[in-house]
Amino acid sequence: MAITSDVLVVGGGLAGITAALSAAREGADVRLVSHKQSTLQQASGLVDALGYVPHTRTETDTDPAKTPTAGRTGVHDRPDPAGPLADPFAAIDDLPEGHPYRLVGADALREGLALFDEVVEGYQGAHTDRNALVPTFGGTVKPTARYPEAAAAGLASDDRPMLVVGFRSLTEFDARQVAARLEAAGVPFPVVGAEVAFPAAFRDGAMVTRLARALDLDESIDGTPARRALADAVDPHLDAVDGGDARVGFPAFLGDDEAPAVRADLADYLGAEVFEIPMGPPSLPGLRLADRLYDALDDASVRYETGVPVVGRELAGEVDGSDAASGRLEALLVDRKGTEVPYAADAVVLATGGLVGKGIDSDRQGVREPVLGCHVPHPAERYEWYVDDAFGDQPYARFGVDTDERLRPLDGDGAVQFPNVRVAGATLGGADVAREKSASGVSLATGLVAGREAAAEVAR
Numbered sequence: 001m002a003i004t005s006d007v008l009v010v011g012g013g014l015a016g017i018t019a020a021l022s023a024a025r026e027g028a029d030v031r032l033v034s035h036k037q038s039t040l041q042q043a044s045g046l047v048d049a050l051g052y053v054p055h056t057r058t059e060t061d062t063d064p065a066k067t068p069t070a071g072r073t074g075v076h077d078r079p080d081p082a083g084p085l086a087d088p089f090a091a092i093d094d095l096p097e098g099h100p101y102r103l104v105g106a107d108a109l110r111e112g113l114a115l116f117d118e119v120v121e122g123y124q125g126a127h128t129d130r131n132a133l134v135p136t137f138g139g140t141v142k143p144t145a146r147y148p149e150a151a152a153a154g155l156a157s158d159d160r161p162m163l164v165v166g167f168r169s170l171t172e173f174d175a176r177q178v179a180a181r182l183e184a185a186g187v188p189f190p191v192v193g194a195e196v197a198f199p200a201a202f203r204d205g206a207m208v209t210r211l212a213r214a215l216d217l218d219e220s221i222d223g224t225p226a227r228r229a230l231a232d233a234v235d236p237h238l239d240a241v242d243g244g245d246a247r248v249g250f251p252a253f254l255g256d257d258e259a260p261a262v263r264a265d266l267a268d269y270l271g272a273e274v275f276e277i278p279m280g281p282p283s284l285p286g287l288r289l290a291d292r293l294y295d296a297l298d299d300a301s302v303r304y305e306t307g308v309p310v311v312g313r314e315l316a317g318e319v320d321g322s323d324a325a326s327g328r329l330e331a332l333l334v335d336r337k338g339t340e341v342p343y344a345a346d347a348v349v350l351a352t353g354g355l356v357g358k359g360i361d362s363d364r365q366g367v368r369e370p371v372l373g374c375h376v377p378h379p380a381e382r383y384e385w386y387v388d389d390a391f392g393d394q395p396y397a398r399f400g401v402d403t404d405e406r407l408r409p410l411d412g413d414g415a416v417q418f419p420n421v422r423v424a425g426a427t428l429g430g431a432d433v434a435r436e437k438s439a440s441g442v443s444l445a446t447g448l449v450a451g452r453e454a455a456a457e458v459a460r
Contacts, residue, residue, distance in 0.1 A: 034308070041286045252283065
């Protein structure tokens, strides 16, 4: 027997969650399925809208299937994109025509961010259209539209002196290197990096989550509560920072469930404002964000399952042999503990990720979307998928499913491939979200529209 819903969302990342919430708000009965745990736990927790705009391409350049010489001649070897942008909305019209933002429009980005602001507490940035500049664990300054309250005191627009604290047990975070790179980037304040051995009770290489838990519980370390012990280790280094109004930045592990209390206690002990610097995986800000978003799904009565990959599909007419509604998706086959179970829905949202998330797959034979078999335009010659400069404007970064303005996938002839399917997030083609710093914004904007369109499909 099939499991039924009005709208079935495939993918548990930001785009899929946004689509599910959007469809539920339109009155649809929504179910979300995901092959793996949300990739949000690998993310920084920052919500980018658009930080950089690639240089203008020709019409041929924007279509990867019409690019005969991109790889070997360096046609796509462009200078770095323009930015960082102060106002992401003002630059949307400068993006290539096939970009997801050009499909759904700036209003969709605004509405997507507004939905995020409504369902996720503990974030700042909603008071302005302008990007904030947030230091990262690599010593760069990242333009972003929304950022956790935990990162607020670290903004590069603040001219107070900064102490960056690292830990000998966290080898992936080099505080002195972060400080040096920030100063080299021209931030308008002095930066000092220092490393401390905290706590001695933890072995080298202690997991970030273990450190966070110790601070959450304020565990005793050699007779001293963990928060006080950390402050005592950091306090001597404050003398190295010029000025009396310093702020102190830590790798993002200052607690999990009790993170605000941890920061408040540290600030009180140190007499300085405390903030977190976003890190790579495992990312506590990403885990915190995932928790809040899945709480929002619960509040919206969206049912969700993880660890259930889609392994097949059923199209209208395939079972009874008729041609009626040819191409319309009737059900997806989902692997539940080795059993293929049909999940039927009036509309489906595909938000499985891009090349990194395996929502788009490739091999020597070509590039494909593996769940439904949506068409992915790309040059037949593999040498045309990339340019020689590793940091150049790579054609493969824009590979993804082509859609119409209603986010329905298109086949190789430009016709709608699956009328009741909508595509969202990194599964869409046309954007180099890593280079543009637009991944979260594209997920929010297209997820919002895809969910709304899927709910409308149900009502038809």
